[in-house]
Amino acid sequence: MxxxxxxxxxxxxxxxxxxxxxxxxxxxxxxxxxxxxxxxxxxxxxxxxxxxxxxxxxxxxxxxxxxxxxxxxxxxxxxxxxxxxxxxxxxxxxxxxxxxxxxxxxxxxxxxxxxxxxxxxxxxxxxxxxxxxxxxxxxxxxxxxxxxxxxxxxxxxxxxxxxxxxxxxxxxxxxxxxxxxxxxxxxxxxxxxxxxxxxxxxxxxxxxxxxxxxxxxxxxxxxxLGDILELNRFVLEGIESSVVGEVDAASELIGHVVVEPGAVVSGSRIVGPVVLGAGSVARNSYLGPFTSIDRDCTVIDSEIECSIVLRGARIEGVGRVEYSLIGRETRVTAADMPRAHRLVLGDHSDVQVSG
Structure with a gap:
């Protein structure tokens, strides 16, 4: 066969x-x-x-x-x-x-x-x-x-x-x-x-x-997108904790959390189920349930929950990200003008903004 x-x-x-x-x-x-x-x-x-x-x-x-x-x-x-x-x-x-x-x-x-x-x-x-x-x-x-x-x-x-x-x-x-x-x-x-x-x-x-x-x-x-996030949620519910990367004393890990080799967690709170990929960094951030972060990503001074972050993405200074799918080598940063939205979007994008 x-x-x-x-x-x-x-x-x-x-x-x-x-x-x-x-x-x-x-x-x-x-x-x-x-x-x-x-x-x-x-x-x-x-x-x-x-x-x-x-x-x-x-x-x-x-x-x-x-x-x-x-x-x-x-x-x-x-x-x-x-x-x-x-x-x-x-x-x-x-x-x-x-x-x-x-x-x-x-x-x-x-x-x-x-x-x-x-x-x-x-x-x-x-x-x-x-x-x-x-x-x-x-x-x-x-x-x-x-x-x-x-x-x-x-x-x-x-x-x-x-x-x-x-x-x-x-x-x-x-x-x-x-x-x-x-x-x-x-x-x-x-x-x-x-x-x-x-x-x-x-x-x-x-x-x-x-x-x-x-x-x-x-x-x-x-x-x-809904199917992908739901599927990610289902698979993450079955993971077992495995911390191979580096986690400092100022960080807190709750529930089932995977920190892959070479990943670094500092000054952060992670509430599982969460997977932090190899070589990724979480600094002064909150990673919430049902989030998977691929390898070589950076999350600094941000909150993220119920999301998928692909390889090499960088999220910095963002108040909160949820129910999102973030592509490879993407940069998500805070804007200097809180009442304006500055966007660069691909064809057929679907974006929701507040205010």
Whole structure:
């Protein structure tokens, strides 16, 4: 069995930060989302992984993941020139996948507990597709699955106006080679995309078995700021304290706090769960719960809570920052004119200011 990880796309809901960073590499508790995906694939006993990358994501993702050996994997990169749907990603990977069964995993999804159960059920039952499902309050925003009384999937529909159930497709699937025939038969949707839901429905219509694995644990599509911060919060809740860096006597650490090697904390109060990355500095500051600060960052005379700070950022003299995602090598400083706001913002920014 192989795995196909989808790591293309433009991350439009996370602009402007995704103008310069692939959304699959956004750090959750200082580890990219994509790394969690690759680790769960490895833990399911799969070694060969194809990663589908886009023109804007290829270089960064290849640099971050390399040949996959750091994860115990053998990685092959597959270029998708433009995002034309999930089924199109399978289409361009057809030669790589050959006649092997494969897991398809969306690279910006996070599933607690991994995918072992999904893969094991497929291997035992040998359906043409095994799909991961979960219940949500607003299913119309997802691909929705309908099941019969025997527990088999009998219909799937992409973002329906009137959903037939509250069970939606999580971004992890297992397919037999039969899916290639299905994709060859379907037509582009109104979005001009080849929809994986249409391919699954084709399998159902042709009498092939599509079986569900329903999960009740935590799942999140890390596609928006709210999702990213919520996912960071969830992962941080499970960390254990580890103080390897330097913490002076004037500082106070409360709760689960990670201070990575080379990090320095002086005259500061940290209330966990918090991760302070390697080589970072917190001086005369307050770091509040559910905050992850990447490596080589500086926080001076500031307060920050419920936020993610990426590599090399500097926050100085800022009264309070919360519910924020701060990009790499960013500078956030106090203004001399308290009644004015001086901003330099990227395209599609969403900024809230007071006063």
């Amino acid at each position: 192989k795995a196909l990880v989808l790591a293309g796309g433009v991350g439009s809901r996370l602009r402007p930060i995704t103008h310069t960073l692939a959304k699959q590499l956004l750090p959750i508790a200082n580890k990219p989302v994509l790394f969690y995906v690759l680790e769960s694939i490895r833990d399911a006993g799969i070694r060969e992984v194809g990663i589908v990358v886009g023109n804007t994501t290829a270089q960064e993702i290849e640099k971050a993941v390399g040949d996959g050996s750091d994860f115990g994997l053998e990685v092959t990169y597959l270029l998708q020139n433009e995002p034309r749907g999930l089924a199109h990603a399978v289409l361009i990977a057809c030669d790589y996948l050959g006649d092997d069964d494969f897991v398809m995993y969306l690279g910006d999804n996070f599933v607690v507990g991994g995918i072992n159960d999904l893969v094991d059920r497929f291997r035992r039952g040998r359906p043409e597709a095994q799909v991961m499902l979960t219940k949500v309050a607003e299913p119309h925003a997802f691909g929705v699955a309908e099941m019969n009384e025997d527990g088999r999937v009998v219909g799937v529909e992409e973002k329906p106006r009137n959903p037939k159930s509250d069970l939606v497709l999580v971004g992890v699937y297992v397919f037999s080679p039969a899916v290639h025939k299905a994709i060859a038969e379907i037509k582009p949707s109104w979005r001009n995309e080849l929809e994986i839901t249409d391919a699954i429905q084709w399998l159902i219509d042709q009498g092939h078995r599509v079986e569900p694995t329903v999960i009740s644990g935590y799942w999140r599509d890390a596609g928006s």
